[in-house]
Amino acid sequence: MMSVLEVRGLSKSFGGVEAVADVSFGLARGEFLALIGPNGAGKTTCFNMLNGYLGPDRGSVKLNGQELVGMRPRRIVRMGVGRTFQITLTFLSMTVRENVQMALIAHHRRLYDLWSRAAQMFVPEADALLDLVSMREQAGRPCSELAYGDLKRLELAIALAHEPVLLLMDEPTAGMAPSERVALMELTAGIVQERGVSVLFTEHDMDVVFAHAHRILVLNRGRLIAEGTGTEIRENALVQEVYLGGGTVFAREGDDA
Numbered sequence: 001m002m003s004v005l006e007v008r009g010l011s012k013s014f015g016g017v018e019a020v021a022d023v024s025f026g027l028a029r030g031e032f033l034a035l036i037g038p039n040g041a042g043k044t045t046c047f048n049m050l051n052g053y054l055g056p057d058r059g060s061v062k063l064n065g066q067e068l069v070g071m072r073p074r075r076i077v078r079m080g081v082g083r084t085f086q087i088t089l090t091f092l093s094m095t096v097r098e099n100v101q102m103a104l105i106a107h108h109r110r111l112y113d114l115w116s117r118a119a120q121m122f123v124p125e126a127d128a129l130l131d132l133v134s135m136r137e138q139a140g141r142p143c144s145e146l147a148y149g150d151l152k153r154l155e156l157a158i159a160l161a162h163e164p165v166l167l168l169m170d171e172p173t174a175g176m177a178p179s180e181r182v183a184l185m186e187l188t189a190g191i192v193q194e195r196g197v198s199v200l201f202t203e204h205d206m207d208v209v210f211a212h213a214h215r216i217l218v219l220n221r222g223r224l225i226a227e228g229t230g231t232e233i234r235e236n237a238l239v240q241e242v243y244l245g246g247g248t249v250f251a252r253e254g255d256d257a
């Protein structure tokens, strides 16, 4: 299958620490891929190199064949790499619908100088996105009143306003109740399938990972140590050791282990 994303030899060190070391993987269209690993494994560093916030020391990140390394974050968003954050970024004083309208206005690079004019823009499009994430009924409410789970659904609508081909989700369910986690991931999985968007997500909750990921990548101390389906990953001896045995499977040269 043709990869939407091709990552090759991605590496980044901070001082003496190899935060990400020679990481390579592909991501197919419509695939829901999880990137897991213990604390400090390099997940966030990896994400930040994919979205342009961090320049790699080495390696290549290609989206549909086009090199993203060296591009600025905003350009990478324009290329079709969307993202959601651990902390939801919305304008709290604006309504749910206005937040989605702002994202649509930004995406379509429409200029506006008066809010009164902006208020009329992209209303049907915003409502369609809110329908998609089941937030239409809350369209007129200020974001400051929303429950956390609703904010996360709104954030997903905002990310989709940018028409991503690839969505990076950094711990999408952090801070949510277990029932909300399942609901958000099911919603995301449905959208992924319907729109053919590819998703790469990090997640500490293994139940969420095993329930929703099509495929799982496991990072430990910056290196990919396993890749496979939920069953394969659960049965992988190295992975079990990392998660159950103190996290020091790959002692590197120079380590005291």
Ligand SMILES: Nc1ncnc2c1ncn2[C@@H]1O[C@H](COP(=O)(O)OP(=O)(O)OP(=O)(O)O)[C@@H](O)[C@H]1O
Pocket: 014, 017, 018, 019, 037, 038, 039, 040, 041, 042, 043, 044, 045, 046
């Ligand atoms: N800006 C930085 N400066 C120095 N060291 C860093 C920096 N960012 C990350 N690191 C180090 O790189 C390694 C990987 O960190 P990273 O945050 O990518 O891991 P993670 O898998 O996202 O962890 P967590 O699950 O705790 O979020 C860690 O040893 C961390 O201390």
